[in-house]
Amino acid sequence: MADTTTRVKLQWGVLNTVVVVFALIPVLWIMSLSFKTPATLTDGKFIPREWTLENYRNIFDTDQFVRALVNSIGIALIATVIAVVLGTMAAYAIARLDFPGKRLLVGVALLIAMFPQVSLVSPLFEIERQLGLFDTWPGLILPYITFALPLAIYTLSAFFKQVPWDLEKAAKMDGATQGQAFRRVIAPLAAPGVFTTAILVFIFCWNDFLFAISLTSTERSRTVPVALSFFTGESQFEDPTGAICAAAVVITVPIILFVLFFQRRIVSGLTSGAVKG
Amino acid sequence: MADIVLDKVSKKFPDGTIAVRDVDLEIADGEFVILVGPSGCGKSTTLNMIAGLEDISSGELRIGGERVNDKAPRDRDIAMVFQSYALYPNMTVRENMAFPLQLAKLDKKTINQKVEEAAKVLELTPLLDRRPANLSGGQRQRVAMGRAIVRKPKAFLMDEPLSNLDAKLRVQMRTVVSRLQKRLGTTTVYVTHDQTEAMTLGDRVVIMRGGAVQQVGPPQELYDNPHNLFVAGFIGSPSMNFLPAAIEESRLRTALGDVPIGDRIRRELSRADAPRELILGIRPEHFEDAELIDEETRRRGIVFEAPVDIVESMGSDKYVYLTVEGERATAAELEELAADAGAADFTGVGSHLVTRLSAESTVTEGQNRRVWFNLEKIHLFNPADGRNLTLREGRAAGALAD
Numbered sequence: 184m185a186d187t188t189t190r191v192k193l194q195w196g197v198l199n200t201v202v203v204v205f206a207l208i209p210v211l212w213i214m215s216l217s218f219k220t221p222a223t224l225t226d227g228k229f230i231p232r233e234w235t236l237e238n239y240r241n242i243f244d245t246d247q248f249v250r251a252l253v254n255s256i257g258i259a260l261i262a263t264v265i266a267v268v269l270g271t272m273a274a275y276a277i278a279r280l281d282f283p284g285k286r287l288l289v290g291v292a293l294l295i296a297m298f299p300q301v302s303l304v305s306p307l308f309e310i311e312r313q314l315g316l317f318d319t320w321p322g323l324i325l326p327y328i329t330f331a332l333p334l335a336i337y338t339l340s341a342f343f344k345q346v347p348w349d350l351e352k353a354a355k356m357d358g359a360t361q362g363q364a365f366r367r368v369i370a371p372l373a374a375p376g377v378f379t380t381a382i383l384v385f386i387f388c389w390n391d392f393l394f395a396i397s398l399t400s401t402e403r404s405r406t407v408p409v410a411l412s413f414f415t416g417e418s419q420f421e422d423p424t425g426a427i428c429a430a431a432v433v434i435t436v437p438i439i440l441f442v443l444f445f446q447r448r449i450v451s452g453l454t455s456g457a458v459k460g
Numbered sequence: 461m462a463d464i465v466l467d468k469v470s471k472k473f474p475d476g477t478i479a480v481r482d483v484d485l486e487i488a489d490g491e492f493v494i495l496v497g498p499s500g501c502g503k504s505t506t507l508n509m510i511a512g513l514e515d516i517s518s519g520e521l522r523i524g525g526e527r528v529n530d531k532a533p534r535d536r537d538i539a540m541v542f543q544s545y546a547l548y549p550n551m552t553v554r555e556n557m558a559f560p561l562q563l564a565k566l567d568k569k570t571i572n573q574k575v576e577e578a579a580k581v582l583e584l585t586p587l588l589d590r591r592p593a594n595l596s597g598g599q600r601q602r603v604a605m606g607r608a609i610v611r612k613p614k615a616f617l618m619d620e621p622l623s624n625l626d627a628k629l630r631v632q633m634r635t636v637v638s639r640l641q642k643r644l645g646t647t648t649v650y651v652t653h654d655q656t657e658a659m660t661l662g663d664r665v666v667i668m669r670g671g672a673v674q675q676v677g678p679p680q681e682l683y684d685n686p687h688n689l690f691v692a693g694f695i696g697s698p699s700m701n702f703l704p705a706a707i708e709e710s711r712l713r714t715a716l717g718d719v720p721i722g723d724r725i726r727r728e729l730s731r732a733d734a735p736r737e738l739i740l741g742i743r744p745e746h747f748e749d750a751e752l753i754d755e756e757t758r759r760r761g762i763v764f765e766a767p768v769d770i771v772e773s774m775g776s777d778k779y780v781y782l783t784v785e786g787e788r789a790t791a792a793e794l795e796e797l798a799a800d801a802g803a804a805d806f807t808g809v810g811s812h813l814v815t816r817l818s819a820e821s822t823v824t825e826g827q828n829r830r831v832w833f834n835l836e837k838i839h840l841f842n843p844a845d846g847r848n849l850t851l852r853e854g855r856a857a858g859a860l861a862d
């Protein structure tokens with residue numbers, strides 16, 4: 184008995200290590216490159232022989248990168264907030280209410296999520312140019328919300344279904360209106376779901392390249408993934424690899440901060456103790 | 461505080477299920493009424509309609525004389541205790557209990573004072589700052605009760621509040637609930653599928669089956685004078701024994717011997733639509749060891765002999781299981797009772813007769829024993845509609861009544 188559990192643990196341990204190493208090595212490699220000097224860039228060593236912060240200094244010196252960072256943060260945050268708020272309301276309705284067309288709504292949401300985004304790029308480009316949304320923040324926020332919503336609705340309705348129905352009834356008996364029951368009882372319990380969804384949506388917006396490159400043309404609204412692709416060296420002959428790596432490291436930081444910040448709130452078992460003995 | 465009146469209240473769900481049909485019930489101010497029945501009989505639906513959590517399909521609900529069909533739960537001023545307790549897990553015990561008061565916009569000082577008061581009554585004071593996750597089942601149950609009593613509502617509704625507790629705690633909490641209700645004097649509707657709870661708690665018991673009320677009355681009344689087969693089989697533990705009884709001239713032929721019948725029953729049986737067979741019902745305590753009874757008592761019943769299967773000595777008396785030959789009684793009501801999980805100990809239609817004899821009886825397992833039963837206490841039921849034929853003006857009169 185004990186034998187098998189140790190073996191199972193060992194097997195999982197090995198498997199986990201392999202997966203983590205597989206995922207982390209490229210990231211560590213990029214980090215290592217970002218600290219190397221141009222001369223040692225291609226020496227193939229994992230640990231840089233000469234450490235330098237030159238690459239970081241360079242990217243923050245250029246207006247191009249800083250501006251893109253601001254765009255990225257602004258656009259991703261606004262899109263996340265709107266998508267999560269709308270998604271919360273829709274998911275609550277789907278989880279709690281029986282209304283005509285509910286299945287259709289869920290189906291359409293799923294369809295949007297599966298629709299190939301590439302095929303929408305040119306129409307969106309035309310539409311946004313006509314409406315004057317091209318190369319503006321709303322021009323990116325709108326499609327992000329559209330594609331993030333199905334994801335948000337899906338994850339959130341799964342969470343709402345876990346909140347015991349009795350709690351809402353109890354709140355109503357205690358004298359709460361529908362709105363009060365939602366705000367004071369249901370929403371706090373669905374919070375882990377809201378934060379999980381927020382993380383997923385934020386990552387989706389933060390990482391997007393396709394819409395960002397097609398629907399922007401200047402620094403006004405260009406986001407970091409796109410700005411990165413426009414990186415060139417100071418002069419034509421300079422290799423931009425170091426700078427690109429430094430920028431790549433910099434843009435992972437907000438994601439890590441975002442996840443760490445919300446992870447503390449994703450306390451599993453938050454609903455325990457609500458029902459049963 | 462207020463009275464609650466249900467006037468022909470029915471509930472039809474959108475999918476066509478009729479969960480409650482034409483329920484008439486008048487619950488007096490301060491009364492403790494129990495709704496009891498097997499699971500799925502519409503108890504919770506009835507309670508939820510009183511609460512306002514379910515719409516009423518037809519009929520009228522009046523609380524304190526006022527029609528409340530279209531009022532939201534929050535405007536009915538009723539508190540409810542749920543089977544699942546439904547405590548808010550993100551709030552402490554104190555916050556849970558303060559929640560209804562906060563919504564009623566009371567000031568902080570009053571809220572605190574009321575919460576402390578309720579906590580004292582339910583012995584929750586040391587737990588006030590814990591969260592529900594850190595409480596035992598019994599403690600959670602008390603918090604749920606506390607949240608209900610804290611704002612002194614017009615009525616309490618409780619939906620199987622004790623069914624998630626273990627047996628010992630359940631008995632303990634039963635007395636807590638009973639004492640609390642008496643002390644507060646608040647009108648209470650209590651749902652349970654446990655007949656022991658129904659018998660011990662309420663002023664009056666409402667027995668439901670398939671969405672319809674079967675009988676309403678004080679527990680003893682239901683026990684002594686069941687209007688039909690279902691009520692007879694549901695109330696009592698161990699349950700009433702049921703045997704088929706074939707009608708023959710002026711007597712009934714049963715596995716326990718021939719049972720004479722009085723004029724009243726005979727008149728019933730001479731009607732055109734009279735059944736050809738009846739179901740005889742006897743409660744365990746209406747049997748006695750034939751050796752222990754005097755001549756006069758013996759004349760009020762009949763004696764039969766049967767092999768003794770099991771003897772369970774309880775100290776105060778003996779439960780003796782007798783083997784009886786012959787067919788079993790069959791009726792839709794009895795099958796339903798046997799199938800219901802809430803009446804898992806339903807022994808009414810087994811091949812055994814459950815009898816409760818005096819402790820002095822020298823009965824032993826394996827022997828053939830002469831046992832007497834009281835003819836004045838037996839019930840005769842029509843298997844077709846379950847009606848109790850021995851009732852006269854609502855009282856059971858036995859088989860011999862004129």
Ligand SMILES: Nc1ncnc2c1ncn2[C@@H]1O[C@H](COP(=O)(O)OP(=O)(O)O)[C@@H](O)[C@H]1O
Nearest residue numbers: 473475477479498499500501502503504505506
């Ligand atoms: N929302 C619903 N839709 C359809 N049928 C329901 C619904 N809720 C309950 N029922 C049915 O109504 C009947 C009574 O249910 P309920 O009142 O919960 O029974 P009880 O509380 O006595 O066990 C059951 O047959 C149940 O299946």
Ligand SMILES: [Mg+2]
Nearest residue numbers: 500503504505
């Ligand atoms: Mg129920």
